[in-house]
Amino acid sequence: MYKCAIILAAGEGKRMNSDTPKVLHKVCGKEMINHVIDNIRSCNIEDVNVVIGKGAEKVRKGTKSRNISYSVQEDQLGTGHAVMCAEEFLKGKSGSVAIFVGDGPLITESTVGNLVNFHEEGEYSATILTSIMEEPAKYGRIIRNANGEVEKIVEFKDCTPAEVKVQEINSGMYCFDIQNLLNTLSKLNNNNNQGEYYLTDVIEILKKEGKKVGAIDVPVEEITAVNSKVELATAEIIMRERINKKHMENGAIIIDPKSTYIDWNVKIGRDTVIYPGNVLQGDTVIKDGCTLYPNNRIDNSVIESNVTVQNSVVLDSNIGENTTVGPFAYIRPDSNIGKNARIGDFVEIKKSTIGDGTKVSHLTYIGDAEVGTDCNFGCGTVIVNYDGKHKNKTVIGNKVFIGCNSNLVSPVVLEDDTYIGAGSTITHKVPKGSLAIARAKQVNKENWVYDKYNKR
Known part of the structure; x- marks a missing residue:
């Protein structure tokens, strides 16, 4: 049977107190509405409006x-009016249409599938x-008759004192037979306390016409909409708990899930250990057997197997196996x-390739460079890649030893097996196997201090 979906996302979201439309606020790295769209698509519902x-x-x-279509609701006159605005999308179709809300990111793929299957079966x-x-x-409130069948949905502001006591609530999410829905929309009116066209009234109209209405109960967290920054934080906690649980079930070790922040699309291998305070974002991939000590931020990066990262930031980069x-x-x-390789404390790497086995242990900047294998960077080395107008490239061969406090002024080439004396400023090519020393010769002026200050 043909299936499609409509997502209601026209609300202003005043309580969010934001310049960003409510449905575009992110939960675990993805916009709320895109969580909804992706879960719908995962249930083989391709036609989404x-x-x-x-x-x-x-x-x-x-x-x-997401390759979706759009309908426009110029004036916000209620949920029924919102679906009326999508009538052109529905015309000529027969089958089922599922209706969801764009600010309900906690709906799961399983529930989307169960709703449609329950409806059709x-x-x-x-x-x-x-x-x-x-x-x-x-x-x-969901109002049922003596036989337990759904009779109608009553909006809170229109509830009688008895109806207010009902504990079964409407999620604002439905599945309809398309033709029955289209036939009923024209019968809606706004004779209510809000002066709006309620989609909920469709249920009562269908019942009065003798149509069959069903209901499926789901955990309340799945149907919870986000209407404020406080509720956004709550949704983030729930989603984060789901994500962390999934990774642990797949073999990762998360020491403290409540203080570990993993975006929805991150992939983590078996036996990787993640300590508190880690923030893993974007399309990051952490492979098997890694150790992420506390307080790393890793975004859109690939961390190969058996890597250790400690209190560091890795952005849009790749880290090879067994590197620290x-x-x-x-x-x-x-x-x-x-x-x-070894990338140590207070080391910054920018747009550079570092070869296998190379050690950059501390207090070093490498920018716009191509570095070979088995090199050693002494403490305080700086690749001077910017001349005030342009970024320039440095090429360093294999097995190069660079002494402490050296400056490599780009563009420059250090060929294989070269040594750079500590404190050198290198501005020219260093040939293979050479020692380069570029510093002033030491001169000792005896008794200079005593003479200056007459302290003899």
Whole structure:
């Protein structure tokens, strides 16, 4: 049977107190609405339409990679009106349409699939996602008859005192038979306390027409919408717990999940140990057997097997097997660190390749450089890659030894097996196997201090 989906994302989200449309706020590194879209797509529902309104262009931009269509709700006149705005999307279609909210990122792939399957297998005209809450607050109430069948949904502001006590609430997410939904939308009115067109009224209309309405109960956390920065933080906690649990089930060791922050798309291998305070972002891949000591930030990077990273930042880079990084290293974008290498404390690497077995142990800057294998950088080495207008490249061969406090002024080449004397400033090519010393000759002026200050 044909399936499609509509996502309601036209609300202004005033309580978010933000210039960013509500549905574009991120939970664990991904926009809320894109969580919803991706879970829908994971259930083989390809035809997805998003109803946009406030901040429409920003929402288009934030979802453009998802290959979806859009409907526009110029005036926010209720959820029923929002679906009316998507009638063109539904016309000519038959089958099922699932309706979700763009600010409900905690809905799971499993629940999306169960909702549609339950709806179609039961041959319902409409199916509602519901949940039981001890304190339902301002959610709409599910009103059932004596036989336990759904009769209607009543919005909180329209509830009678008896209806307010009902604990089964409406999630605002549904599945409908497309033709039944289209036939009913024209019958909606705004004769209510809000003066809005409620999508919930469709349920009562269908029941009065003798149509079959079902409901499926899910955990309340899945249907919780985000309407404020406080609720956004709560959603982040729930999503983070899910993500961390998944990685632990797949073989990672997370010492303290509550203080470990892993984005939705990160991949982690078996037996990798992650200490508290780690922030793993973007499309990062951490392979088997790594150790991430506390307080690293790793973003869009690949960390090969058996790497140790300690209190460091790695951005858009690759780290080879058995390499150690940190503490307090800064690996900037477009850097590639080889196998069995050492990037030590207070070392900064920028847009450079570091060969296998090379050691950069401390207090060193390497920028725009190509470094070979088995090299050694002494403490305080600086590659001087910027001349005030342009970045220039330095090429360093294999088995090069660079003494402490050396400056390599780019562009410059150090060929294989060369030595650089400590304190040198190198501005010209150093041939293979050579020792380069570029510093003033030491001169000792005896008794100079005594003469100057008459201290003899």
